[in-house]
Amino acid sequence: MNFARVGLAALAAWVASIPVGYVVNEVLLAGVHGANAAALRPAADVAANVPFAYLFMLVGFLVFAYAYAKGYEGSSGAVEGLRFGVIVALLVDCFVVSWWWATVPIDWTMAGAMMADYVVELSLYGAIVGVVYKPLPGAA
8 A cells, every 4th residue: 555645645635625615615515604604513613523524534534545545446537536426425425414414403405415425425536536546566
């Protein structure tokens, strides 16, 4: 496994996630978030927590890229990464978002939007990781 490329792939996906996350959450899903405001933290609390969330996201991207590298099968990095991102998104949707919807007072529109967003975003980040990660020579 090429650990330097795992780190670089994680960093590239993390950097891409910052503007993508802004567009998704502050532009595309702003109305959905507004309709579920009672279930969400106030903006000031969110702003105070964002630096820690970005740190946890970076750690998450390191794990994401590591898992991708462990399962790398040797074909097109972008295609493998996209497929990996969809698989991870479906895991998150089924294990996390469904339970968030069941236990937190958000409506189905928000849960559905989150599920769709995770599939799209994690597919994108998987493709980025797949393009950046390169195995060591002779590894597949």
